[in-house]
Amino acid sequence: MSEDRKSRVMTTDAGRPVGDNQNSLTLGPRGPVVFEDFLLFEKMAHFNRERIPERVVHAKGSGAYGTFTVTNPEMARYTTAKLFDTVGKQTPTFIRFSTVGGEKGSADTERDPRGFALKFYTEEGNWDMVGNNTPVFFIRDPLKFGDFIHTQKRDPETNLKSPTMMWDFWSLSPESLHQVTILFSDRGTPDGFRHMDGFSSHTFSMINAKGELFYCKWHFKTKQGIKNFTREEADHMKSVDMDHAQNDLFHSIKRGEFPKWAVKVQIMPEAEAETYHINPFDLTKVWPHGDYPLIEVGELELNRNPVNYFAEVEQAAFEPRNVVPGMGFSPDKMLQGRLISYPDAHRYRLGVNYDSLPVNAPKCPFATYNRDGSMRFDGNGGNGPNYEPNSFGGPTQDPKYVERQVTYNSSTVGRFSHREHDGDYFTQPGNLFRLMTPDAQERLCGNIAAGLGQVEKRIQDLQINHFYKCDPKYGEGVAKAIGRKIEEIIKADELVGA
Structure with missing residues (x-):
């Protein structure tokens, strides 16, 4: 310097x-x-x-x-x-x-x-x-x-x-x-x-x-x-x-x-x-x-x-x-x-x-979603999913192992659910959708369909129901873009919920 x-x-x-x-x-x-x-x-x-x-x-x-x-x-x-x-x-x-x-x-x-x-x-x-x-x-x-x-x-x-x-x-x-x-x-x-x-x-x-x-x-x-x-x-x-x-x-x-x-x-x-x-x-x-x-x-x-x-x-x-x-x-x-x-x-x-490494690895069964990196010398997770949550049988959390909350100076340290106090995921995306012009809405649905149309129907059903809750036209537009009827998807969601 x-x-x-x-x-x-x-x-x-x-x-x-x-x-x-x-x-x-x-x-x-x-x-x-x-x-x-x-x-x-x-x-x-x-x-x-x-x-x-x-x-x-x-x-x-x-x-x-x-x-x-x-x-x-x-x-x-x-x-x-x-x-x-x-x-x-x-x-x-x-x-x-x-x-x-x-x-x-x-x-x-x-x-x-x-x-x-x-x-x-x-x-x-x-x-x-x-x-x-x-x-x-x-x-x-x-x-x-x-x-x-x-x-x-x-x-x-x-x-x-x-x-x-x-x-x-x-x-x-x-x-x-x-x-x-x-x-x-x-x-x-x-x-x-x-x-x-x-x-x-x-x-x-x-x-x-x-x-x-x-x-x-x-x-x-x-x-x-x-x-x-x-x-x-x-x-x-x-x-x-x-x-x-x-x-x-x-x-x-x-x-x-x-x-x-x-x-x-x-x-x-x-x-x-x-x-x-x-x-x-x-x-x-x-x-x-x-x-x-x-x-x-x-x-x-x-x-x-x-x-x-x-x-x-x-x-x-x-x-x-x-x-x-x-x-x-x-x-x-x-x-x-x-x-x-x-x-x-x-x-x-x-x-x-x-x-x-052998000296550091646990001797009990273990499973993580960590993948890749230098010197990866095991199976690297094979063909299993490398993300969570997933619907393909990957390892999942067990709530009985959540760390006990501890209070320091009148403030509590813990793992607080980011979904517990705010479950409104739909209002603002719906507002954004409604601000778009009809042709912009159509392009949005087409862009989503290009990827969503390639996945299993059960995943399509879950995701399109989210869009539908934002705005019915949003869900209907995506369903139409992938060649499906919104009535079948909404019904499927209700059956899953039951």
Whole structure:
């Protein structure tokens, strides 16, 4: 950019001045992010496309397969999710551990948070629990995510890690203090992945059969015991084994020493979230265990190594939007941003069909209308319809799976029927038809007939009845243009309605 075009005022890519680059646009101070936040989506979309082919964050990681086994018979009190419905029930899982800021070739012993991402292959679809080894994070608003990660990467001038960038950002972002304290404590450099805990960090929700909603935070407590490096030990390990955590995880599983975690959850009834003295959706805060104790849910065991690292670990794609019936989200702003950012990053890094790759695909029956795109390697839906609604037997919605409505700040978030409060589809098209001259009306009917005349009569009947309700002459004109009598069509519609 030439010097005369530079602006001291931050702008969007299109040059619009930015008035607030600190806070996402939300429904009230604790409410969810709204789609009209053009700045948030521009920043997230641009950030997700900054580097190829490795992940923008969590570039270096290790993966393993395992099983989750239910131990708590009381989970039905909180959720209808079927993976919890029976004590002893097992669900296959895949996990990816990672460092956050380093590149693929970086050391496993850097002082850095560790990613803790799990994919549960349930009978109702995939549940992805995409967390870290810390219960909090550095920021509470997704608008600042790209800015923060830039400080953890390399200086644009020197291409070196920069303590100045890191501490400059942290010193101007006091909400980071909780996570900074954890990062620079003993837990900032875990001794491998087996000896650390995992957390959802974000607040999610669960819904039971009565429609009651409970907010929750997930905890994975290592059964191997917490084990960390000192700063000196971590620095030494870099010179001995840059891949210490990968080495330790892979070979422990190969030896049959299967690592395990106790899976626990904190649960907060929906009503209590409105008055709790801490914002329960703030990613920089924990819920004190004295107020919301850990409830044991089950056990996670890792018992099988991947056969091909690239296919199964590098191409693994986790996204917090993947929840199953009986689970939901919360107005956690950082979570709301990740719901959009993660699948967007996967589409860019792996391609639009990333979720059809074997490691990412559900193990239960599934059916969508998504078609085409690069690297489509399955049957692409065959000769079935690629639109909905359709009358050719394609998969259809099931109202029992509609998300439970949630109220934030006196406003309700839900899937509201766009047909429920306004069923007048006919007045304005009829008015437009009546404004046309007779010859224009005739041409309109002829244009419609050129296509409608080629389809099955049952579809013609439905559509011509719509035209007839706009204006009888409109329906009659189209019927005549395709060589049919309007009386037969109207009668057919009445019979269908009966």
